Amino acid sequence: MLHLITNDLLARELDWCRGREALVVEQLGQDAVRALRQVDAVPADPLLGPRAHRRPVRPAHPLHLEAVLAAARAAARLGQRRAVEPRLARALQHPHSAYATVASGYDRLSSRIPCCSSTLCICANRLGPTRHPFPSYAAASVSSTAASGKLPGITTRVAPISSTSLAAPITDRTTSGTSTTDSTTPVIMRPTSAALRPPGLGLFCQKSSVSHDTDPYTIDPLLNNTKSNMLIAMATGVAPAPLPHVRVRDGGIGFTRSVDFAKILSVPATLRVGSSRGRVLVAKSSSTGSDTMELEPSSEGSPLLVPRQKYCESIYETRRRKTRTVMVGNVPLGSDHPIRIQTMTTSDTKDVAKTVEEVMRIADKGADFVRITVQGRKEADACFEIKNTLVQKNYNIPLVADIHFAPTVALRVAECFDKIRVNPGNFADRRAQFEQLEYTEDDYQKELEHIEKVFSPLVEKCKQYGRAMRIGTNHGSLSDRIMSYYGDSPRGMVESALEFARICRKLDFHNFVFSMKASNPVIMVQAYRLLVAEMYNLGWDYPLHLGVTEAGEGEDGRMKSAIGIGTLLMDGLGDTIRVSLTEPPEEEIDPCRRLANLGTHAADLQIGVAPFEEKHRRYFDFQRRSGQLPLQKEGEEVDYRGVLHRDGSVLMSVSLDQLKAPELLYRSLGAKLVVGMPFKDLATVDSILLRELPPVEDAQSRLALKRLVDISMGVLTPLSEQLTKPLPHAIALVNVDELSSGAHKLLPEGTRLAVTLRGDESYEQLDLLKGVDDITMLLHSVPYGEEKTGRVHAARRLFEYLETNGLNFPVIHHIKFPKSVNRDDLVIGAGANVGALLVDGLGDGVLLEAADQEFEFLRDTSFNLLQGCRMRNTKTEYVSCPSCGRTLFDLQEVSAQIREKTSHLPGVSIAIMGCIVNGPGEMADADFGYVGGAPGKIDLYVGKTVVQRGIAMEGATDALIQLIKDHGRWVDPPVEE
Ligand code: SF4
Incomplete structure (x- = not known):
């Protein structure tokens, strides 16, 4: 969630800013930087300005910011505002943001950018501490020229803002090929609430009446600062690009899919859909499919309709989702089979004796599968020996090869291991470099063809040998292509996996499972749910492997895993789990089993309550319901305001x-x-x-x-x-x-x-x-x-x-x-x-x-x-990898050393990663990274940028502390009285 904030508000409302996921500031001057330091914000880039820690915020908007955020992030990385527009186009085409845009006339941002037609102004309203009564909107400002020229196929609603009137005619402009058709409709500009509106922000444009508009706020202060001829565009009635056959009957239905009938659960009062006035409306499309999709307003009164997506069997009781059975060696996975537990070895794969011994230890603890990293040809060769030795010792536990960046290695190891894990972010792509941020349809298509070419032989081989596969997306390692379209969002993770799944299905290979791991449990949960919702839509039934990556160690690691994995198990999702701890692998089996038992118990008993209808929970985009904190009443002698904490x-x-x-x-x-x-x-x-x-x-x-x-x-x-x-x-x-x-x-x-x-x-x-x-x-x-x-x-x-x-x-x-x-x-x-x-x-x-x-x-x-749960930070946040055969130092020991010296820095996030192959990619949103660069050498990172390479291990912890100090994030440990 981004928050656009004026410098003035930033200076006055430090408390409010603290802990926000992302702040977009008006001007990133000295004062702003000073203020942002006080709220633990990390400056990110010139356009977005500082970016605070990415924990979700309380008053999130009900619309789908993901795609707009992706566009914003891409723009920020580029530092080229002109590059935003195509992304916006795609964002708008994306089903989750089809209708999600309303213009923001924000002069400071606009004036920094020479031509508003090439600008994405990013903002989110709800800048006030109180929940806004109206739906909030992601904002995107595009001119009519941009809209007609660069968003082909999209009808945009364009209105000049007048400084004298709230109402203005708008034009529906549809571009098809080279022709443009316009039609004019009245539109009302609705201001935000005066109380909540920071200066210069928050103009809503909505095809609506002004019935809610009782605010005393006048629009003048905004318009005085805004070019009077600035054009506001609202994308409406967008047919997602992959579904050209869908016809949108009314601008109000911004979200249609390849369905015959869309059943709208309740038509918002503000929405006129054809001539329908009833509670249920059937919108026909020309699709020949026979599915039905339920649409509902994204929030109360919102004109945005989103599919009422099903992401689990039941929201009022735990019912395990039915999946197909996937065979991993001789162990069935999914369907009604027990929830399988697994872990990964940490020894060097080339050290066959040690790896075999580790696998046996893990198997003796009761794991159902063991994963082994296979980074190159030598390791792949060792895998044959490992398998043979284990069989000779009568250990038939299925083995899983963990593959990154190495299609040929995957092909080789598929001949001896039972399952291959591929990471769609790097199997056929390099790690995201952000070198190519402009993807035309052609570029995108070419990359998909490349993936198919590289991935198909592995699929064929798995078919031939009866192997299983895991399409395992990681939040921290998505490809350039996905990042450019979706950013590092849950939606991007899902799309990344689906690209590979489609190839499997095309080749009639179905013996695979999905995973959507992230170190942030909130993101991880959202990604899995989105994936399952997508699978329900598509009629797919592949099992799920659950995990929170880099969860850390001890109770921290167990807690993070329990939040992420436990949440999904309560929803009846998950067929195999791994708890990633920075501990010996066999130590993972016990918490894994406890979690599996918890999920199995809940599903067996179908724990729950009597059926009820749920209309308010937002399970795809985090939105915190903040209860009203105690207020002080007149005459009270003691201060009750502190009996609860705003962050939890x-x-x-x-x-x-x-x-x-x-x-x-x-x-x-x-x-x-x-x-x-x-x-x-x-x-x-x-x-x-x-x-x-x-x-x-x-x-x-x-x-x-x-x-x-x-x-x-x-x-x-x-x-x-x-x-x-x-x-x-x-x-x-x-x-x-x-x-x-x-x-x-x-x-x-x-x-x-x-x-x-x-x-x-x-x-x-x-x-x-x-x-x-x-x-x-x-x-x-x-x-x-x-x-x-x-x-x-x-x-x-x-x-x-x-x-x-x-x-x-x-x-x-x-x-x-x-x-x-x-x-x-x-x-x-x-x-x-x-x-x-x-x-x-x-x-x-x-x-x-x-x-x-x-x-x-x-x-x-x-x-x-x-x-x-990313609510209240009271200590340093650590992201540490569980270690594997690639690890270049003793992770547990080093991790303990670093924790001892840095555990008093709430709001700071430190990643400790065993190697540079995956470490930098997987450390997601850490502020500082300590990554094994070579044997005995450490690379230090700020965000995802390496700032010091090849530091000798002995001095690396001190260098990390110095780095934290240099970035103004260090405070001395508290001295006990
Ligand atoms: S980051 Fe850690 S777990 Fe991941 S590949 Fe590198 S050493 Fe292995």
Whole structure:
């Protein structure tokens, strides 16, 4: 998500800017750079300006920015604005952004660019902290000339902006070959809300009435700064290029596919589609297909219709997606077969004895497959020996060859291994160089032909030998071609895999699976879902291999994997999994199995809730639902605004015993201590739950609690406790029964409430929420022992209810684990059950309870969970590869060294990668990279640019620290009092 921000706003709203995915600044001067440093933003390039960390942001727009972002990124990389236009054309042709553009008249950007006809002005609105009532729009500004000349086949809507009127005639201009037809329709320019509009930004153009337009804002300030003759174009009615037979009956339907009938679930009031006024409209196309596609408004009231895509069997219960069976050696994969677990060796493949020993170790731990890197001819030769030796030792575990950049090696190893993994980003293409950013249709077609030529022999060989294949896309290693069209987006990942899959299918080869890995679980989840949605559309049924790449080590790595893999398993997706940890490969098997068990258990029991319709969750483009943080009410003596954190809250359960040692408790809560008094810090717990209150006469415990309340830490306690041993300013925890009986009314007026809900209550019970003032937060909680109720599904139902009813309460995910829960199960259970919601933007915090676990472990797990879901950064983010036969140094040891010295840099992301073959490509969005360049030598990277080569290992960690300092990202570690 990009945010366009004025320098003025940047100076004033640092807090708001902090953690945004990407900021486009008006002018990248000294002041801006200084301000951006304060918000941890990384300057990226001249057009886009600084680019903050790419974690998803809260108020994302409902439209499909992906393609527009791709165009923007491509432009930024190029530094050539003229190059944007063809990308925009493609962006508009792309089904996911067909209708997604409205012009932005933003004079500063325009004036920096000599000709607006060759400009893509990138912006996203919702620059205010509050959710905007209208749909937001990705913005693209093109002139009529550009539109007619460069976007052939697209009807554009063109309107001159007048500084005197909000309404102006617009022209629908359609270009076909050399002829252009125009037709004129009235259009209304609708301003954004004054309150939310930063100076100079936010002009909507929409074929609509002005019924919503009650804002006091006038359009003049914008127009005064805008060339009066600037032309605004809105692309409408775009038939995606690959589907020329589709006729769009009305400009309002911007999204049609190769379907006979499009069923629109509800026609937005603002949309006139032919003469239809009903709730259901059937749009006919000339396609001979017989599929039906459901369309729905992309958000409430939006004129943009998007397909109501199905990405899993059910959103209200876990039902495993049916796939075909793929045979990997003698092990069946997919369909109803168990979820297979696998890992990868780390030894040098040429060292046959060591590799064989490693494979045996892994097999003994219970893996179903083992993958081995095969980088060249010598390794391929070694593979024959490895296979033979294993067979002699009676180990028949299927072996998988991991191939990058080496089609001939793949061909050779297909003769002895059971499965070949190819990376579509580099199998036939070089690593993305950004040397060719202009792809004409011809160029694109030629590259596809080249891929087919290079890839087909491998497909034929796999057919001949009965081998399986994995088309394994990685977010960090996409080809130039894909990057130029789609950017490094989930859509790009899917398209990259589909190119290869189409070739397999053309050759009638179907023994393959897909993977869509990324180190960012949010991106990874989106990519898999998009892929499955696409497969449903296409009628394909290939199994999925799930994984989060470069997840790291220890609990961090397990948590990231649990979020990504667990989320998909809860959706019934995934047939084989690998947990990539920077640990010995056999250590991956245990978390893998725990995850597989979790997914199998959920699918076997079909955990879930009663069917409900989901209209608000956006599963293809992240959009965080931010609950309303507590506001300060008049007359309140304590400040409640800090009891929840805007980026995600951590709540902890505290016992009476802990209150007896206040200083220890403050430290455990992550507070700073100054002369024995607690202060909130970056990673301080936001609120605590006290299941039992200390007696009124226990002055010491009560004083400890008062000190916490004084630093804005919320203290939640059950209603019965608060009624019997009142604690000043505590937040009373009530359940639905207490709400319905009115028991909470016994509390003094104005007492704040936290309501515990399961999510599967009757709607009558949920309606109780509407009538109660003083609700500060909701705790979503389903008892852990309830096997049939899916907590993810129950929470989805609750969020759907809240959104439908306009209830904006913050929701905390509360899990109370049973006694003696295994530590790894806890991490995986929290990651899968809470992560599955947070990656969809559903939830404002977490409360994990487990009687037998250490307090610090639970606290750290909670913060890890929020960071893994790209919500709240409280420590350095590491991306480290799991290592393989290519690794040039001891990854675990070096990784531990680097972590020890740099773990206090929240907001900084460091990649530690074993080799330069894949390392730089796979480290995705890390700020700094430490990559094995040659034996004993390290290359250092800033972003994806190598800045120092061949540093001796001994001095490389210090050089990395110096690099971080040189880029102004270093702070000294905190000194304990
Ligand atoms: S980055 Fe290189 S060393 Fe690390 S896992 Fe990937 S290929 Fe192996």
